[in-house]
Structure formats: structure tokens, C-alpha cells
Amino acid sequence: MKKLFFLLSILLFGCSKTDVFEGENQILIQPIAKCENGFAGEYPCKDYDLLTHIPLNLLGGTKGNDCWGWVDPVTKKEYALMGTDEGVTFIDITNPKNAIILGTLKTRTVSSPWRDIKVHNSIAYIVSEAEDHGMQLFNLGRLRKVSNPPVEFTSDRDYTGFGKAHNIVINEESGFAYAVGTKTFAGGPHFVDINAPFKPTPAGGFADSSYSHDAQVVTYKGPDTDYTDKEILIGSNENEVVIVDVTDKENPQKISSITYSDIGYTHQGWFTEDFRYFLLGDELDERDKGVNTRTIVFDLIDLDNPIHHFDYEGTTAAIDHNGYVKDNLFYQANYTAGVKIIDISSIENKQFNEVGFFDTYPNNNNTAFNGAWNVYPYLPSGNIIISDINRGLFIIRKSNS
Template identity: 75%
Template sequence: MMKKILFLLILIVCSCTKKDVFEADRQIIINPAIKCENGFAGDYPCNDYDLLTHISLEEIAGENTVGNDSWGWVDPSTNKEYALVGTNKGVSFIDITDPARAVVLGFLKTRTENSSWRDIKVYKNVAYIVSEAENHGMQIFNLDRLGKVINAPVEFTADREYTEFGSAHNIVINEESGFGYAVGTKTFAGGPHFMDLNNPFQVKAAGGFEQSAYSHDAQVVTYNGPDLDYTGKEILIGSNENEVVIVDVTDKENPTKISAISYPNIGYTHQGWFTENLKYFILGDELDEQDKGTNTRTIIFDFTDLDNPLLHFEYLGKSAAIDHNGYVKGNLFFQANYTAGVRIIDISNIDNKLFTEVGFFDTYPENDNTAFNGAWNVYPYLPSGNIIISDINRGLFVIRKSKT
């Protein structure tokens, strides 16, 4: 009865056709954009970032679902944008081209058992998925299949599987070289496990590096930064629990440690990302807020000389929430800050040791406690400017900078 009344009211007010009314009704059901006004977008605290859509964990993968990593992909043939959302059960693929009409296209189950840790990266229209689930290996999934889904959601199967390692904490990919690096495996003492992805469905093992032991996370680049000694070399920066390690991995059969650097009050050296000029490396320590009693702490290193890295300065956030994954896009650093949501930080004055928070979207409005809830990952690289957030407790959010 209420739906019929709503239909008649809309028809009277806007003089719409029946088709228009159903379109309007559809938009209301699937969460249209909610402006960030007076510090909130609906129930979510915010500053200068609007909510475009929110898809719950139950919609993503059913009951008893817990969120974790995420990544994004753009179909080069159609320019459609997709969110790849990891959960304890597997990976969901969601068309977010029009966020207000986002569609959960399908789900790829974990290869072995459920796990709270699952990570995804993309290279040449192929998703590579690892997990800390026992004997999971790496699932290889052809993303071109997403554009062919007719009756969504569907249950996908992997196109290939790579089993040269069992569990892994994460995978990173250097898209310029076509090599992948699984970290936190049981091979190479937990150090990076090299893979040649240039034939994406025939992945080849390519060695590894074990001299610095367990690597929790990493970034790998074809270097074109200020240290001319390494121009054109493939450089891996490992976040290795208690230090940051710089390794030349150009020669896969003979990787060479360049240097390492530690810093005061280490909790857990978790994950970091280069600035775009490759001069600075921005690191998150996952346990210092909990173990050392500090506010969110971001550590910035000067990597002008890769043989002699220096601690540049530390930036403290506005709460004691734990920082997780962070990524640089231009002069902005996008930081998944667990219970404090995603923080957007202006790093344009990094030379002068000054960071300034310029926006945020808090996906966990209950509090900003030092706890493992809320925003796990943020992906800021979609051409549209839309930003993907995966939240442990609430699933997928897509946000965008507010228009002035």
C-alpha cells in the first residue's frame, strides 16, 4: 500500500511517465549519492567527500561475511569501472560505473578455506588473488568475463591456479615489468616470491629473496627517481615487520639488498607507498597506536639516496585509530585508517615536513577507537575520480570529492 501511495505522489509531483517513476524508485532503493553536508553524509561523518553508494557485506557475499582488501579495474574496451572486493569467503566483482546503480556481478569462492586475509591486484585485465588460507595458492581470474554476465549475480570459478606457494599475505605487481611478488608466503623465509606474469594465464615462478626474512607488504617500481645509480632498475621496498628494506630485484636470479632503515617506537612495520617522484616513502605502522599509545602515526622517509635512506619526519593524525593501507595519488595520500575511515592528506609540502588533512569519510561512525574495525583499504585510482573503500564491518563504499 505504501509503495502505491509513493508511486502516485511521485507521479503527481513530477508529472513523470511510468518508466521514469520506476527509474526514480530504483535509484532510491540502491542508495543514490548522499552529499556531505554539515559534517555528515547520512550516518557517516565526512569532510569534503560525498557518498555515492554503499553495498553491505550481506549483499556482497551473504551472511557471516567479513570484509578485507579491495582493488579497482577499468575495462579498456568499454571504460566501465569495477570494484573487486575481498571477504573472508572469496572475492566479489561489482560494476560501479554508475555507482547509484551498482551491480554485484558475481562471486569467486576462496580456493580452500575461509580467511580474514585476502588480497587482490590486477595486471592486463587479470586479477591475481592470494590469501592466508591454508594451501590457497593464487587464483587467476580473467576480468574480461565481467562484461559478459547476463543474469547477475553468478558464481565464478578461477581460470587458472598457481600453487608454487600455499598461503600468502599479499601480492604486489610491477605493471611496467610484468612481474608479481607474493609476500608473506612460506617460501623464501616469507620474503618476496617472484612470478613472471607476462603470460597472464601461464604464470612462471621466477625465484625469490629471503635474506631479510618475512616481508609483510611491498611496493615494486621500475625506478626513475632521484638516485641516478638505480635508474631503470627494478626496486622493491619491503615493509618487513621491524624495518623497511630496499632491494634491487632486476636480476631475479641474483636480487641484491641495497639498504634497510628502522625508526623509533616500532610496533609493526606494515605497508608503505612512494611519492610519485620516488623521493619519499610514506609508511604506516599498524601496531604503534595500540602498543605505544600514540595517535595515528605515519612515518615519512627520504629515499633520495637509496643506499642511505633517512627518516624525514612523522605525522600524527587526529585520533588514536590504527592506520592500515595507504596510497599516493598526485599530492594526496589516501589512508585507510580503520575506525576513523579514510583520511585524505595533502602532502604537497612534504619537503618542509608538513602534512595537512584536507578531507575524510568515516565508514565506522561508532567511534575512532584503537581497534581493528572499519576501513581496511582504499583505492583512489579510478579515472572517474570515484574512490573505493572496503570496510571490515560494512562492505563496499564508493565516495567522491564534493563539488564546489
């Protein structure tokens, strides 16, 4: 009867977007600090509330770095994967206000301020700049069985085809991982077949364009029909953007490359969802060229002939780090300025509009390597994960959503 009344109430009155369902239980997501009059507690903000904050001293490290998210396909619970200099900590954030630190997987070798995580088929793949670290594989399904948290986890498998790596990229459609910034293939992408769970297999690499700091790999369905359904890697390679067809792992082919003015350090970028444009962040142009936060936009209607479309400058001189596109919004981890949310719906007309922000580093907006390292905006609930170098894990959400 109780269940029937609950279902009828949903049909009659609807369900608030701030409700999350765990099994048959309804969880009302409530912020610990609403964004009011420009602040959520001590944190400057615009239209984004603070759902929870877990400081670094509870996460097992002294410096934060990457973060990612995972939704359990069985329980539908949501988790944050938070990287630190000492390892990766796994947090149940289904109800952010009552987030549970489940445990930590320690670094495979030594501590390092650089650690990156991606997820494929409920397995976390973790790399680090730590010497001889390789790639750790962790079965996220184990998080369901933690009865007395927090615990210290061990990896389920280690891949040692490379030692250190700056980042790991995964194309979930093809089932291939790409480690970048390794000592293999001149620092270019190192291919790993991860289609067989816990049986990673080396699959070649691409060395012709030298060191790749970061990349995105997609099964291409964009406007350039010459490459429809091809596996395309777009690399941010220190001083240029490189586009490579990696469909044939034994014979990857460079398609094109493009540079731009006032290069500081070509760091990281992301396709728009229609694959027409690529939004690039340069990590050192704010410091070395004296510009405000700059996003360089390329028009990739023709992958063989990429075109510089325009530059967007933000409102502060903070350094941009990692950015991701979801729908018509660009979520930019902006170091000392926190996370910026930018409306890119008028990208064709060379217009961006900052529509929100949450500043995880309220000290200042200086051009310095403090504050927000990464942002993950892809959870079904609409909750957004932020990792901060100095202050740990934040979960935020658009106000009144």
C-alpha cells in the first residue's frame, strides 16, 4: 500500500529534480550551503549550490588531483573517484550530504601529485607520473560489498607495459585505452586493448607527433563524412593539436595538426557533442602571455583542414586546466577560480556566455597552480564532482534543479 501511494504521488504531483532513487527509496538531495547573494558558505558562486565537501585530510593525501565518476549499473548508486598524491579514494555520493568514504587504493609505487583515472565497464583504470607505476585496474563492483568503511583496497590487476604516464584516455565504444605521456612511443599514445575484463593487452602506439600531454578518443560521427565511424584521437601535444586516425592500431595515420597564436602549453581539450568544434585549454598562456583565462576554439568541419575559429577570454587571470562538454555547456576546471560553467550554444557565432561558477579556492583568483584540478559533469543525477588540489572533494549542483 505504501509503495502504491508513493507511485501515485509521483504520477499526480511529479518528482522534484532533486530527488534521487536508491532502489525503492527516495532521497531528497539538499545542499549543505545554498548559493545566496554570491556565496555558498565561504565559497563564491553563481547559480550552483554546495552539496558536500570532503577535505583532503579525510581522503588520505596531501594534494588533490584528478577525479571521475561512476554509476553502479546494478544499484544505480553514484560514486566519486578522487585522486590524491597517495592514491585513489572511492566515495559513495548517492546522498551527497551523507557521503561515505568507502576506502582507498594506494599508489602502486611512490607518491606523486599527478594521478589520473578513467572508467570502462565498471573497472577503474589509474595511471600516475610516479616512477614505474604502470596502470592499476580496480573492480568498482567491490564497492557494493564494503561493510565497515573505510578500507584499504588492492588492485585487481596491474598493467606494466609502461611505467609512468601523465593521463589515461578511454574510448568506451571501442574498448581501447590510450595512455599518454609515457616513456613509450616517444611520449605519444600507448594503445591498450581492454575489451577482455582484467586482461589488458598492448596494442601498439603512435610516436610520429612526439609527446602527447592529453587526448580525447572518439568513434567519430561528425560533419566530415570521410571519417564516419572511424576511431579518431585528438591530442593536445604541448605546442599543437594533432588529429590521428587510430582505427587500425597497427597503422595509425596522422590526419592533420594545427597551432595557434601565443602558445604557452597546449594542455587539454574536448569535442562539442556534434564533433564540429574542439575547445582547447592552454595551461601557461595566462601566466606567460598575460591573458585572461583563454579557451581556443577550432572549427573541425574538415578534419584534414582544421581552422582556428575564435578565442574566448574569461573574467579572471586564473589558469584553465581541464574542461568537458555536456549538451551546450562547457564545464571548465579553472584552478584558483574554481569551476566555470559556460554556455556554448552560440559557438557558431563565436559567442560564449558564462552562466555559472563555483569557486572552490576562495583565497584569490591569481594565476597560480592552486584550486580546481578537474570537474566531472556526467552523473545522471545532475550532481557535479570537483577535485581541488588544496581542499579535496566538492559536489555541487545547479541551484533549484
